[in-house]
Amino acid sequence: MEQNNKRFPEGFLWGGATAANQMEGGFHEGNKGLNIADVLPGGKERLKLLMNPGFNFEIDEEKYTYPNHEGIDFYHRYKEDIALFAEMGFKAFRLSIAWTRIFPNGDELEPNEEGLAFYDRVFDELHKHGIEPVVTISHYEMPVNLVKEYRGWRNREVVTFFERYVNAIFNRYKDKVKYWMTFNEINSGLMMPIMGLGFAIEKEEDKYQPTYQAFHHQFVASSIAVKACHEIIPESQIGCMIIFAPVYPFDSNPENVLYAHQEERLFNNFCADVQVRGEYPAFIKRYFKKHGIELEIQEGDLELIKEHTVDYIGFSYYMSRTEKKEKTELEKAQGNMLAGVKNPFLKASDWGWEIDPTGLRTSLNKLYDRYELPLFIVENGLGAYDKVEEDGSINDDYRIKYLSEHIAAMRDAINEDGVEMIGYTSWGCIDLVSASTGEMSKRYGFIYVDKHDDGSGTLARKKKKSFYWYKDVIASNGEK
Numbered sequence: 001m002e003q004n005n006k007r008f009p010e011g012f013l014w015g016g017a018t019a020a021n022q023m024e025g026g027f028h029e030g031n032k033g034l035n036i037a038d039v040l041p042g043g044k045e046r047l048k049l050l051m052n053p054g055f056n057f058e059i060d061e062e063k064y065t066y067p068n069h070e071g072i073d074f075y076h077r078y079k080e081d082i083a084l085f086a087e088m089g090f091k092a093f094r095l096s097i098a099w100t101r102i103f104p105n106g107d108e109l110e111p112n113e114e115g116l117a118f119y120d121r122v123f124d125e126l127h128k129h130g131i132e133p134v135v136t137i138s139h140y141e142m143p144v145n146l147v148k149e150y151r152g153w154r155n156r157e158v159v160t161f162f163e164r165y166v167n168a169i170f171n172r173y174k175d176k177v178k179y180w181m182t183f184n185e186i187n188s189g190l191m192m193p194i195m196g197l198g199f200a201i202e203k204e205e206d207k208y209q210p211t212y213q214a215f216h217h218q219f220v221a222s223s224i225a226v227k228a229c230h231e232i233i234p235e236s237q238i239g240c241m242i243i244f245a246p247v248y249p250f251d252s253n254p255e256n257v258l259y260a261h262q263e264e265r266l267f268n269n270f271c272a273d274v275q276v277r278g279e280y281p282a283f284i285k286r287y288f289k290k291h292g293i294e295l296e297i298q299e300g301d302l303e304l305i306k307e308h309t310v311d312y313i314g315f316s317y318y319m320s321r322t323e324k325k326e327k328t329e330l331e332k333a334q335g336n337m338l339a340g341v342k343n344p345f346l347k348a349s350d351w352g353w354e355i356d357p358t359g360l361r362t363s364l365n366k367l368y369d370r371y372e373l374p375l376f377i378v379e380n381g382l383g384a385y386d387k388v389e390e391d392g393s394i395n396d397d398y399r400i401k402y403l404s405e406h407i408a409a410m411r412d413a414i415n416e417d418g419v420e421m422i423g424y425t426s427w428g429c430i431d432l433v434s435a436s437t438g439e440m441s442k443r444y445g446f447i448y449v450d451k452h453d454d455g456s457g458t459l460a461r462k463k464k465k466s467f468y469w470y471k472d473v474i475a476s477n478g479e480k
């Protein structure tokens, strides 16, 4: 009998993804405390802050009120938004819990009831529409107090605070949430430590000992979360979440091939190796030696990490990266978030992110070959400028093209390559504030939000052309 190569598995979780700090707004409502995203500026200044070693991070609570403070006001409009997701036929919705709604300063002993109650309302609303919540526990939202007073994940004490936080949310939402994820894009700590690890790189050496010590604390925290999740919610699935971008050698020069392999291993595999296999891989131990990194490991840490590994691999995919050992300024891929050199075979988005659907199929294969765990694409999408036509329509054919090519690549990985997948939640299913630019104009949504970089706009929601297209995709379980 001929096989249907267009098929997605029964129960495949189609949906969309978001993060609290990029959409909720209501930054001081319900006793919420300040988190890292609340104190970041928008525009070019933000990227500089996130990426540049040597920048002395200063928090100016007064200066930056927009965009993260208002987001798209999901805090008040979640019902309307969830109804729109339901209209598209979402099976799943990925959102994060803002740690600062539950523990405003991060180090309190008791959780904040108003914060807990807010997510109860959101989860209830999702279930009312038959949508499965997929929850990220920590998505670039570390409480500012933990950054200021404890220097983020550098400090072991933060593990205890995190443990308190996860216990509070698992106990509270045990009947409402089955799919969990620990740290969003955990490996981003290598690139943007302030978002991922909660501390700023002040000098070159900080890239070594303090960075990896902070990672160690996150791995311990992640295993604590996995253990608690399995104990409190036996039928749950808890995953890690990494940025995956396959690294291509620029050419067949063996030096470039080796370099690309080394870069890929460090960026794509290091964190997942620990969280999935439960141990530090040989290459990173060698790296530690080379850079004089000696982790402080407490008794029981390594056993905990070994015993409590994740159930699935969640990952974001936006682009691939092409590498050359020696590169000139001119060859560098301007704007490709993960840098490298320009790939002559690829086009890029308006922000310079190189578009590569085949790279997604390659990523799925690489991840499945190495770990043989179910995969969940929890972010993928095209950031673009959208235009509202005079008749009010938004014709985002470029987004439809991007997404359909990536969905086709995923379908082929499942049907042709035997990769096991749980679902697909495209990023920013409703327009929200961009993580890297802090602006609204970099839009990903099927739903347009009338909000602009200067903070103006009515916040009204509008369906884009891609809204109807995605609805068909889901209704046909990806066959259309």
Ligand code: BGP
Binding pocket: 019, 022, 184, 185, 316, 379, 383, 427, 433, 434, 435, 436, 437, 442
């Ligand atoms: C990922 C983050 C998201 C998100 C997305 C798109 O790295 O997990 O929070 O925003 O990238 O990035 P940007 O918003 O910078 O376009």
